[in-house]
Amino acid sequence: MAETSKKAFVTGHPIKHSRSPMIHGHWLVKHGIEGSYRAIDVAPENFAEFLATLQANGYRGGNVTIPHKEAAFAGVARRDHAADEIGAVNTLWFEDGTLWGGNTDGHGFAANLDDHAPGWASNGPAVVLGAGGASRAVIHALKERGVGDIRIVNRTLARAIELRDRFGGGVSAHPLAATGELLRDAGLLVNTTALGMQGNEGLSADPRGQPADPRGLPADPRLLPDHAVVNDIVYVPLETPLLAAARARGLKTVDGLGMLLNQAVPGFERWFGVRPKVTAELRSLIVADLVPKSPAPKP
Template sequence: MAEAAKTAFVTGHPIAHSRSPKIHGHWLEKYGIDGSYRAIDVAPDDFAAFLSTLRDNGYSGGNVTIPHKESAFALVARRDEAAEAIGAVNTLWFEDGALWGGNTDGHGFAANLDQRAPGWAEHGPAVVLGAGGASRAVIHALVERGIKDVRIVNRTLARAQELARRFGAGVSAHGEQATGELLADAGLLINTTALGMHGNEALAADPAGLPDHAIVTDIVYVPLETPLLAAARARNLRTVDGLGMLLHQAVPGFERWFGIRPDVTAELRQLIVADIGAK
């Protein structure tokens, strides 16, 4: 008797904009897997009920995005180490009969830099712009890779201080007015804020103050080249856009649900670049 096709999902509210179905659909076709991956819009009030019926509805697991990541963290039976450290869940799967939650955003961030700027982890100190949910995943990845000096810069200092306390030694909090002096010896500049997205084209920070060996990356990927990356490229600094983080964070979930660890290839990247351009 043939094994039933496996089904996974991404849920958020709204969710129509998600490119995850295109990413996972590409892999399902590439590896010849009998399975499906779909986008499901679930309102916050309905999220707990949605999770409680996953197994009955035949799902192997799925992805969770805004605004459900913190709710998923609270509702799952077990959490992996990354989810515990970051305080949010973006990947769900069943293991030993229990619903597990993990967080692959930090993995996606680090794997993107591994692919596009090898040796990046030897370039600390790191300056992280922003203290929201995305910055937690980035800081976790930086600490995991052994960067000893991580400097969080945020408009609201108290939020940066809260994150610095969460991650402990080697992670410090600063207001925006300190950005210039913090960049003087930084090897990594990472933007985790919405600055630079379409409709919000302000420069997240001025890379003019960075050393010549610095790497600049932005987790924003629409547009692919943000004002920050353009300014850094004009200075001949190495730059890494945010699209790879989206692609690489999808890898561990696909492996859990469908049993094959997929590759992030130039073909996949171009597929999503074309989709961004078509919107």
Template sequence: MTIRAAVTGWPVKHSRSPLVHGYWLKKYGIDGEYGRVAVAPEEAEAFYRDFAKSGLAGCNVTVPHKETAAKACDWLDDAAKAMGAANTLWLDEEDRLCGANTDGIGFLGNLDQMAPGWDSISGAAVVLGAGGAARAVIWALLRRGFPSVYIVNRTFEKAEKLAKDFGSDSIAQTWDNLGEILGTASLLVNTTSLGMEGQPAMEIDLDPLPQNALVTDIVYVPIQTGLLRQASERGNPTADGLGMLLHQAVPGFEKWYGVRPEVTSELRSLILRDLGVDE
């Protein structure tokens, strides 16, 4: 019997998830389908509550439905509980709806692949931004054992709230203190939309940043943001955000289709071609 899954959200027409999962279905010879299901905001609560009637074995959830999906679940993993949001859903043997948040796993998987040993360098992590993506990154870094994670946001109150949610190892800081904090960093992460295609550039002075510190950006359009270019030009190792998209998809595929897929250079090249980028 063909196993069906999909990406759900509003809108979903530009999602590259079908390209990723379609590649894996073909690679592993699985009788499966992965499509797009647009779920209007006013229909989201009922759709996820009655997910067992959808004909899908599971789904990915994109904006703006991650919180709604989490509330509909009968079971959540630790990450989804911490985020209050789920991006990966599946039905268990009893047709109970289960949810996970794999953004943090995807973030770590990307860095492990692109910059092996990145977490062995002593120093703090500096996270720019205080939205949902920042929450996933901070959760992942604390789980990986970082002794301190600085959260830097132009609206300090948002950074402060996030820090309180995660405890004493996460420290809110104002943008004015960024230079001082960068001097202690082994990792700099941009989780804001600055530098994304169509958005203002990320303008920060990287001079205080140690040259062995890894710089990464969760933005992948463009694939090399201004921040990554600036870091690379001064000799810092960098990792773009595309791998986070690919690695966060791994757990869902394994749940739905029973095979743990590999994030390969061939898959990365496929997505880059779809983005119109030559690597």
């Protein structure tokens, strides 16, 4: 490939499952850009060296995923506001030779809701299930959009309290037992936990071994008002048990795939100079890849 071609990457450990090369590869072809975007598996003990050699290896930047987001936060020279607020970096780029780190997860979350549930930010209080890294990005986005009542529910209350203290006014922390009451006037329910993810269907949300809801859901959408929107950031499967239950209740539902697609937009623009669009064509391409492949018939 010519020396003038633009190079970017996604790194994690493991990383072979990532759909990012498919997303960025699609945009490179669409825009006729001579460039590449590849997945690079980097073990945690090698991550600092990987960062130090990025520019020498010709990379304009890239994406960072589990388990390197916090290490990237510590390893860059400058960070954007979102990264500082969330405490993690998922996007790297160079400005005048300086390595910057940003976080586009909150942007991806909000843009996904904008696309599929316009007006969501003025819908009322938001209940956020979970207090991990993904919930930090969601809470940041909710605050940026002016949601004034954000209720964090988590199995370990202390972790929810940590986020409440981190994000300040308008954010409250609650135990699982309070979920039902918190839902009754909520306009948005967001699941950031792994409950409902493929392979975690039997995960219990309660420290005593009982699910938070008798049907094994992280929360019961039957308790929500009619105008509520339910979002699950999980995208494998596309329709989680929570979303299926919310749809059966007649509520507006938004799956997690759009968050993945939209969080990729700002990075592509920084590395390749074009702001791409999240289209139905791109979504269909990724959805087709999410479908389990049938084994080849035996001869």
